[in-house]
Amino acid sequence: ETGVTQSPTHLIKTRGQQVTLRCSSQSGHNTVSWYQQALGQGPQFIFQYYREEENGRGNFPPRFSGLQFPNYSSELNVNALELDDSALYLCASSYQGAGELFFGEGSRLTVL
C-alpha cells in the first residue's frame, strides 16, 4: 500500500510569484484535503477535493486554488505569493465516509 506522497519537499519563491504543489493520494482513497501549517501552529484547512470538484473551503483567498485528477492525485496552486504564505503545506487523503485522514510529509514553502 503506497502512502500519501508530496512534491516538492522544499522550495523557495519570491513575493508575487506563483507555486504549484503536488500530491498523490494513498491507494484506494478518493478524497484529498489540503492544509497549511505555519510554524508552531496546528494545520489549517484550505480545501478538499472529491470527484474532481472542490468540496468545501476554509478561510483562504481565491489565489489559493486546486485541482483533482481522475487518478485522485491533486495540485495546490498559490498565485501572487505573500510572505505570510511561508508554511508547511500538507496533503491528506481519505476515503469518503471513512473518517481517517492520512497525511503526507508536506511541502515546505519559503517566500522571500
Place this chain on the structure above:
Amino acid sequence: GENVEQHPSTLSVQEGDSAVIKCTYSDSASNYFPWYKQELGKGPQLIIDIRSNVGEKKDQRIAVTLNKTAKHFSLHITETQPEDSAVYFCAASGPRDGGTSYGKLTFGQGTILTVHP
C-alpha cells in the same frame, strides 16, 4: 465555525509517567475527534480517534475520552517512553455534507510533549 482549544501547550514528564492533553470544541454538531502525533520534519500521523457515540477508546498505552455534554475530549498516554516525545494535535469535524466532511478537520494549537529518560 468550529473552534478547538488545546492545553497545555508544552508538557514535560519523566519516562514511565502518564501524560494528559485536553481539548475543548465549540460546535455541538462535531462528532469525530482524532488525535495526531507529529514528529520533527514529518506530517501528522493519526494515533487514535473517537466518534461521538463512544465515551472512551483505548489502544495499548493510549486512550481518549470524550464528554459531549461538556464538549471536551482528552488524550491519555500511560507509561510514557522517550519515543513518545513529539507534538500532539487534537482535531474535530462534523457531518455537514454527505460524509466527506471528515476531511475538514479543525485542529488545536498543539502540545509539545517531552519525555525525559
